[in-house]
């Protein structure tokens with residue numbers, strides 16, 4: 560059981576404070592929406608929680624089975640889908656999926672073929688990712704994150720580039736596969752985070 564604790568967490572870039580004195584406690588089963596206007600710091604907070612960038616003061620801890628994990632091991636607990644994270648464009652869809660699951664175990668032992676069907680990309684198995692439409696890429700990013708067998712899922716702008724069908728698909732996916740994990744969604748679209756049981760508006764932490 561993963562527990563994440565933010566204690567008086569603050570972040571600044573040079574002289575600009577992005578957030579100050581954030582306190583948060585998350586355990587598996589929780590879902591958190593991080594909201595705020597453009598440039599308010601949603602992605603920065605997500606990167607701090609993932610361990611990709613350090614906070615400036617305060618503390619973030621990850622704890623499993625009562626033991627605190629070093630920040631260098633946090634990445635093993637999480638999967639991310641975000642606009643700034645690139646897919647391996649030169650791979651075909653089936654290669655990209657195989658590649659991803661060399662690093663993360665697939666959730667519930669799902670097979671690539673089954674995942675491709677869930678992503679409704681079965682017509683495109685052997686197409687290079689570079690030739691995917693932006694919505695197809697977005698479905699792949701979300702699928703790779705949600706079908707990684709990790710307790711923490713970080714989603715930044717999850718429905719960007721998705722059409723109406725894709726947005727409904729995202730809603731079903733988080734409902735079916737987001738339970739029993741910690742799900743964090745950065746968003747300004749209520750349709751993306753309506754299911755979250757906790758909300759954090761970054762404007763309140765300046």
Ligand SMILES: Nc1ncnc2c1ncn2[C@@H]1O[C@H](COP(=O)(O)OP(=O)(O)OP(=O)(O)O)[C@@H](O)[C@H]1O
Pocket residue numbers: 572573577595596597598599600601602603604
């Ligand atoms: N590496 C960096 N160095 C300096 N400033 C940065 C850096 N990364 C982000 N910032 C600044 O931090 C602020 C928050 O940016 P961030 O990308 O976290 O916002 P956001 O809420 O995710 O925005 P959006 O909704 O537009 O995606 C911005 O003012 C940005 O310029």
